[in-house]
Amino acid sequence: PDWKIEDENGQLRLVRTYEFSNFKKALAFTQKIGDKAEEEGHHPSLLTEWGKVTVIWWTHAINGLHENDFIMAAKTDQIAGD
Amino acid sequence: PDWKIEDENGQLRLVRTYEFSNFKKALAFTQKIGDKAEEEGHHPSLLTEWGKVTVIWWTHAINGLHENDFIMAAKTDQIAGD
Numbered sequence: 502p503d504w505k506i507e508d509e510n511g512q513l514r515l516v517r518t519y520e521f522s523n524f525k526k527a528l529a530f531t532q533k534i535g536d537k538a539e540e541e542g543h544h545p546s547l548l549t550e551w552g553k554v555t556v557i558w559w560t561h562a563i564n565g566l567h568e569n570d571f572i573m574a575a576k577t578d579q580i581a582g583d
Numbered sequence: 584p585d586w587k588i589e590d591e592n593g594q595l596r597l598v599r600t601y602e603f604s605n606f607k608k609a610l611a612f613t614q615k616i617g618d619k620a621e622e623e624g625h626h627p628s629l630l631t632e633w634g635k636v637t638v639i640w641w642t643h644a645i646n647g648l649h650e651n652d653f654i655m656a657a658k659t660d661q662i663a664g665d
Contacts (some may be wrong), residue, residue, distance in 0.1 A: 524620065524621065524626045525617075525621055528613075528614065528617040528621075530617075531610075531613060531617075531629075531631065532610065532614055535606070535607075535610040535613075535631065535632070536610075538606065538607065539607055539610075544606045544632075544633045545629065546628070546632045547613075547630070547631040547632075548628065548630045548631075549613065549617065549628065549629040549630075549631065550626075550628045550629075551626045561633075566660075576650065
């Protein structure tokens with residue numbers, strides 16, 4: 502429910518922001534999601550800020566959303582312990 | 584020369600994008616800059632994407648740029664090997 506579909510100049514993306522109590526925890530989450538992305542061969546954009554990380558999934562090849570993006574969003578939630 | 588000052592709703596920020604040959608190298612750079620930020624007690628926003636990382640420095644307390652942001656920008660360049 503916390504994922505939103507955003508339209509970036511006609512390109513649809515799945516976006517969710519996770520909150521943390523400091524920068525270090527946010528950075529550790531970015532690393533975990535990045536490692537998972539490498540493992541799966543599908544890469545998000547990750548905005549790391551003090552106390553939060555915004556994860557953005559979309560599929561370059563189709564310039565929009567594919568089933569795999571929703572699967573990766575669910576895996577991101579699993580890693581977040583959500 | 585590659586740092587730009589951007590105005591985000593009246594808040595000035597120092598912004599630079601570094602390019603890499605893949606996602607993994609971009610993520611490793613994000614981790615290095617994040618570790619340095621923890622060490623220095625001054626935290627940027629880091630946007631990690633496939634093949635690039637955008638680093639954004641500014642000072643929350645003054646809602647703008649402080650000398651320390653320029654020092655951190657120079658340290659970011661050193662870590663990037665620039």
